Amino acid sequence: MPTLVSARKKAASGRNGRSGPELIFGDLWPYDPAPETADPKLKPRYELFINGEFVAPKGGKYFDSINPANEQKLAKIALAGAADVDAAYRAARRAYETVWSRMPGRERSKYLFRIARLLQDRAREFAVAETMDGGKPIKESRDFDVPMAAAHFFYHAGWADKLEYVAPGRGVAPLGVVGQVIPWNFPLLMLAWKIAPALAMGNCVVLKPAETTSITALKFAEILQDAELPPGVVNFVTGAGETGAAVMGHPLAAKVAFTGSTEVGKIIMRSLAGTGKKMTMELGGKAANIVFDDAPINQAVEGIVNGIFFNQGHVCCAGSRLLVHEPVAGEILAKLKNRLKVLRVGDPLDKNTDIGAINSREQLAKIHELVDSGVKEGAALFQPPCRLPAKGFYFPPTLFSEVTMSHRIASEEIFGPVLSILTFRTVDEAIEKANNTAYGLSAGVWTDKGSRILKMSTELKAGVVWANTYNKFDPASPFGGYKESGFGREGGRQGLLDYAKLI
Amino acid sequence: MVCDLMKAGQSASLRKLFDEIGPVDCVGIEERVAKYATRSIKKVAKVWGLKTAVSMLDLTTLEGKDTPGKVASLCRKALRPSDDPAVPSVAAVCVYPSMVRHAKKHVAGTSVKVASVATAFPSGQAPLKTRLAEVRAAVADGADEIDMVINRGAFLEGEFGEVQDEISAVVEACGAAALKVILEVSELETYDNIRAASFLAMEVIRAGDFIKTSTGKTSLNATLGNNQVMIEAIRDFYLDTGVAIGMKPAGGIRTAKQSLQFLIAIKETLGDAWLTNKRYRFGASSLLNDLLRQLEKEKTGAYQAPYYFSEATESY
Amino acid sequence: MSRLPITKTPKVYVGGAFIRSESSRVFPLPDARGDFFANIPQCTRKDLRNAVEAAAKAGPGWAKRTAYNRGQILYRLGEMLEARAAEMTAALIRFGAPKARAAREVGLTVDRLIYYAGWADKYEQVLGSVNPVAAPYFNFTVTEPMGVVGVIAPDTLPLLGLVSMVAPAIVSGNTVVALASERHPYPAILLGEMLATSDLPGGVVNLLTGFRKELVPTFATHTHLRAISAAVTASERKTIELGAAESVKRTHFVDAEKTDWFGDRAQSLYEIRDFLELKTTWHPVGA
Incomplete structure (x- = not known):
């Protein structure tokens, strides 16, 4: 059940949602190329x-x-x-x-x-x-x-x-x-x-x-x-x-x-x-990253981005299914779109690149195929304007909203920079949707309520649960799936x- | 009695506002800003950033030993930081109220504004009447901008209505002068408090006014972390209301490299519309010379000794 | 004239109820002397499916019970078996166990239940951990039950073998569908009756009787069974592993011949661990 707080929030964003103020992420201050020049000392x-x-x-x-x-x-x-x-x-x-x-x-x-x-x-x-x-x-x-x-x-x-x-x-x-x-x-x-x-x-x-x-x-x-x-x-x-x-x-x-x-x-x-x-x-995995309306939303947005765009989404535990609490779905989608505009796609050797090259032509083709299926099946696609290099394998950061559990992009591992966004209304629904998969590698949960974190962590059928964070690794921390x-x-x-x- | 009840009611409703704006995860903030420090700014982008930082400076002297003479030399430096005409003037000089009229003499008619810390800076521990009188006096002496401190005691007591009412009173006392509201982040301690105080202030100040991190008189001043919390608050407030508030980190920013990281934060959080001194300022004194050193280095390719630059404090 | 005794119709214990096979098939079970003893349900693939559903239904509630409560219930199971030890011993003897061994088997089965009952609220403290990661996070690893576990019990020591495989699976909150010894199914029938009078919720342990050849392939491929614990032949093992691959099922094999079921090594914390998932949770530390 949404809290009164989030209901007010939703009303507020609805009021200003239509043609509200926009942020400008333009070319006022472009970064110059900053290639890493250390010698990799490769043999032929x-x-x-x-x-x-x-x-x-x-x-x-x-x-x-x-x-x-x-x-x-x-x-x-x-x-x-x-x-x-x-x-x-x-x-x-x-x-x-x-x-x-x-x-x-x-x-x-x-x-x-x-x-x-x-x-x-x-x-x-x-x-x-x-x-x-x-x-x-x-x-x-x-x-x-x-x-x-x-x-x-x-x-x-x-x-x-x-x-x-x-x-x-x-x-x-x-x-x-x-x-x-x-x-x-x-x-x-x-x-x-x-x-x-x-x-x-x-x-x-x-x-x-x-x-x-x-x-x-x-x-x-x-x-x-x-x-x-x-x-x-x-x-x-x-x-x-x-x-x-x-x-x-x-x-x-x-x-x-x-x-x-x-x-x-x-x-x-x-x-x-x-x-x-x-x-x-x-x-493989198809992790749910679950955001409740009482979450630290701005950090959740960072976590969502880190969860799916880290290493071009070539991560088995990537948070590829975003499950958003309905009262904050609009706010989060809007914030994600702004955040994606700031991601820098391009030369992996450039120190300022956030999203590098897709590992192979085959993988790029697979990503294209699944993204095409998402469009065909009626999900709403968003990609920020970005210039991809002419040579090499690249794919822009991609969001799909209006996704349901029966879409291919909601169940198949894409292994690319593509996020599918679904919504939920209650805690139980979030758990059901998160667990409704053959995979069980990882999951994310974002909420300010301690007891809910522990409840979610207990219910999610996944080997790693990141609460109010995502994609963290350590040699001392066991990693592996259900x-x-x-x-x-x-x-x-x-x-x-x-x-x-x-x- | 009735008045007390009303105040309590106002504070309670503001507490709801804090629920509405949501919590901040401090580890998440630290991780976000750590990424700014990994950005590599080179060549043209670097020069643009350094010059823009110069143009955003509130060149500051806030010492008990300030004199009209010291203020005069500060103003000269503010107007013409470098022999290189490509280097812009700074945004403002920032002085105590008693020095406003001296500063105004030197910068009147130029782009450089006079900013003054009023409201019993830095503690704010004076009767409201006294603080408002100080603001009015500074404005009357020619201050274009007023840097006030919020009532941290009232904030930490939960008397949010009082905090907000005092800010409103200062807004009124400012008249046409722009207002910068200092939250004194080190005394608020948590990012949650910083975000809440930002919203408290933004609800009652005007478009074009600023929120500011600190007085520079406590142990912890502007950091990328509290800057991030505040600019995210500004962004969220703007997207919700359309009112664009400015931001001023102050204290602790001494190197050109640091200032570029703050600008990167702006570019990637608030976007191009805030990359201007109308919406972003640095409160600093020694930063200017490091910016000039780095600009000279970019021009000549040679690293520069500090004493080549006027007003340098390093003599070795 | 002497009184004609009433004979018992053996039924399998599934979902807390005593049922016949849905197919109504039975097979005649002779005792050790070769005399007809009773007709035993010849469970089918569908019976297995139904049992898995009963186990899945019981699973969440069983797993949510406190460890202390699960420990008490396993202990109660021991009490029930101890109380009816004579009946169980007699049954083992009737199907060929030497007297002394039968008594020992029943006694040790009770002890094994008590052993695992005691682990219920302790294994987590040994197998879980708090992990010192190099970042401001609190990071801990806990264990969780896997879900529904399939057990294929050995023919040797039909009671002790079965309980030695079932107990470590259920102590952590898994539920079990077990196929009793094909050669000696009756102890499992009797065990079912004892389970029913213990405090064990229906569906936590489901005991089927029937033919391995018929049921092992279904155990292997049923995707709702998250793990298999099996005392089987090499060829059955291959069948199970091939089936397990289809849903990445966990498998655990016991060499029924080599295992000293009476020995201390037949009971272990690591038998519990084999039916646990490990879950690691991260949370930032900050105010």
């Missing part, structure tokens, strides 16, 4: 990283990695075949048996600390490489991806010699060699999420980065060499789906960890049925247990 060609060395793929094949911001080729990347994946697993198994599983936790810990420090040393270089390879704004790779990746190594380093505290009442032991496949939206950070806990627990790793974003993983391999990590403890094999299938299906993999789409997650689960391998699945968003957690003591067996 990247080999596989197996047993501590860069080796050419046995099949001799390479594929191009391009910069989605301008479609220029960045480097050639080795294409790993089944034989290469096998070599990686053998190296990992050897390292596991002879070195890593036998090493005292105290010593393993020091390697992880070293890695964290070396990554911090080269932070700017990695940020630039990440932005060029994946298209995300430099301010995000610089201020979020790279420092957070280092933080994950630092956090897990400290666990390596304290494993007796991971599972009270039971001992833990490593599983062996872990196969990991990660997505293209946070290439280095997902690598850190996967590798740091696996290594802290004493496992060895064969990891496949996403096809479009392999470069920072292979640069990270240089750090592993500098850290003198024993050969074979971490191995990188690059390639597309076929390589991924080989990594997931290898008989030496005691566990597989996958982050990616629910569709591919299911394929992996099917392919591993009956093999006895342990799994962690971090899959329902078809996957199982297992990454981060914190709880995430560590997914890389262990109880003894």
Whole structure:
């Protein structure tokens, strides 16, 4: 039920709603280009990283990695075949048996600390490489991806010699060699999420980065060499789906960890049925971000923007379904439109860019397809005027209002800068709509009332609930989904247990 | 007695206003403004920003030891901050009421206004009558703008009606002079209070009047955070009523870099219509020389020593 | 002339009621000597569907009960079983359990219920956490039940095995649809009667009897079952995992042959954890 307060508010905005005063977000003070100029130190060609060395793929094949911001080729990347994946697993198994599983936790810990420090040393270089390879704004790779990746190594380093505290009442032991496949939206950070806990627990790793974003993983391999990590403890094999299938299906993999789409997650689960391998699945989402009429509206608007436009919306936990309390729906839509006018879309390397390039041509096509469906199905589209670069893959920040639960844009994961706005009237209706999905990764709730926050947090079927904030991450904070968003957690003591067996 | 009851009723209805304007999440505000600091302003944009900041300055001297001579040199600096004719005059000089007539002599007929802090600045702890008399005297001496302080004691006591009535009385005493209402944010303490006080003031001042963060006489002055809370209040009030109120952060803004961050906040929150000294001011004294230093650096490419600029306090 | 005893018609316990299969199908159950004992309901896919609906209906209320209350109810379950231990022991013996083992199985089943009853208001304190994030946020992780859990009980130790799998699932607020041992279904029928006289709300535990071959594929693919806990063969395991993939269902397998159901390792905090989701909540700290 709307409060009297919001009823008055609604009346007020209705009164002034029609042809009210407008703000001008024009060109009085345009920002000059501010390109980040640090050298990403890219090699023209990247080999596989197996047993501590860069080796050419046995099949001799390479594929191009391009910069989605301008479609220029960045480097050639080795294409790993089944034989290469096998070599990686053998190296990992050897390292596991002879070195890593036998090493005292105290010593393993020091390697992880070293890695964290070396990554911090080269932070700017990695940020630039990440932005060029994946298209995300430099301010995000610089201020979020790279420092957070280092933080994950630092956090897990400290666990390596304290494993007796991971599972009270039971001992833990490593599983062996872990196969990991990660997505293209946070290439280095997902690598850190996967590798740091696996290594802290004493496992060895064969990891496949996403096809479009392999470069920072292979640069990270240089750090592993500098850290003198024993050969074979971490191995990188690059390639597309076929390589991924080989990594997931290898008989030496005691566990597989996958982050990616629910569709591919299911394929992996099917392919591993009956093999006895342990799994962690971090899959898709269609998170509800719920705003009540008593919320701090201006901060909620920021949170909504951060929730869906962070990393071009290429975020599995993106707040892609905005559920707004009807009394404030008009106010929030108006404020969002103004806020979108200020977002800067363009060259990801420009320090002032808020929304960079869409990761690939395929992803851009998918976004276009779903946005077209939204228009066809009758939702109201808003895009601020913005000039997109002629070359490269770009999509403007997009709002859809007048969306209902049966629209495709309300149920399918778009994985782009597109927000679907629905309304609700009561707390129960908000909960029902939020939970009316096969996904359950994350949710947001905005209200000034403490007891309602805790009620919502209890009722929302999601692994992460952001209350009066959105898209926050930390190595100490477990992350992972309910329902078809996957199982297992990454981060914190709880995430560590997914890389262990109880003894 | 009846009067007390009426006042209580007025305060209660204003309390409802606070419900209506909603709460502020302080962590959310801090995160928003942290993003302004990551904006990179270069070349033409930087020069435009620096010059615009100069044009928005309320060049201030508020010391017990102020003399007509000190005010005179301040006025000369205000009118012509630099030998470079491309550098504009500042918006105003800001002085104590006793110095208004001295300042007026130097800037009359120019674009530079005389602003005066009245109402028993900085504490405001004088009888209302005295405060209003001070305002009238300053206006009579030629002040174009009055910077008043709100009654923080009354605000914190919940006597919102009293706070608002006093502002209304000062508006009346101002006559044609523009009014800047100082909230003294450090004493209000929370962002919720700052937002509430902003609305209290905006309801009774006129289009073209300002709300202002602080006196500069307490430990915490203008920050990007409280600036953001206030400009969001101005935006929300404008969108609701169509009345455009100006904003003046004061105290603590000493570097050109800081001032650019405040301007970025304006550009991205209130938009182009507030990027003018008619709607945005900086209350500062040492900021001007840093702006001039940075402008010179942009022109020559060489970093500048402070003592190349007049009125510099750094002599080393 | 001696009195002709009244025989009991075995019915399955679903949604708090005793029912026959919707198909009216039964299969004859002989006792250990090979004599006809009774006709047991041969539950169908539809019975399973109905049981899942009953479990889903009971779920929210059960999960919302206080941990203290759930603990007391599990304890009460133990009381009911203890009170009718002789009847249960006799049933186990009738279907072939040696006397001493039967008594031990019943006694340990009661103990297992008491073990999990005691965990009800404690596991959260061990498995949850407050997390020190590097920003001004209060961040905590709590556990929540998954929802409806499918249990496929072992043939060995048909009572202890079943209860060892059901108890850790329901203690946290999950509800269960369990398929009793195909070979020895009667202890589950009897257990149902005891559940009905405990304070356990109807629908929290639903016990089906019937054939694995018929029901396992439906357990595997029913998307409303959020998790499966199964003591099954390798090929059944594959069937379940294939089905589970379709809705990203959580699976938990028990090797019925290798498990020492009498041992301490058969009961564990981590059996509870396997049917919990972890939820992390963030909130800013500021005035």
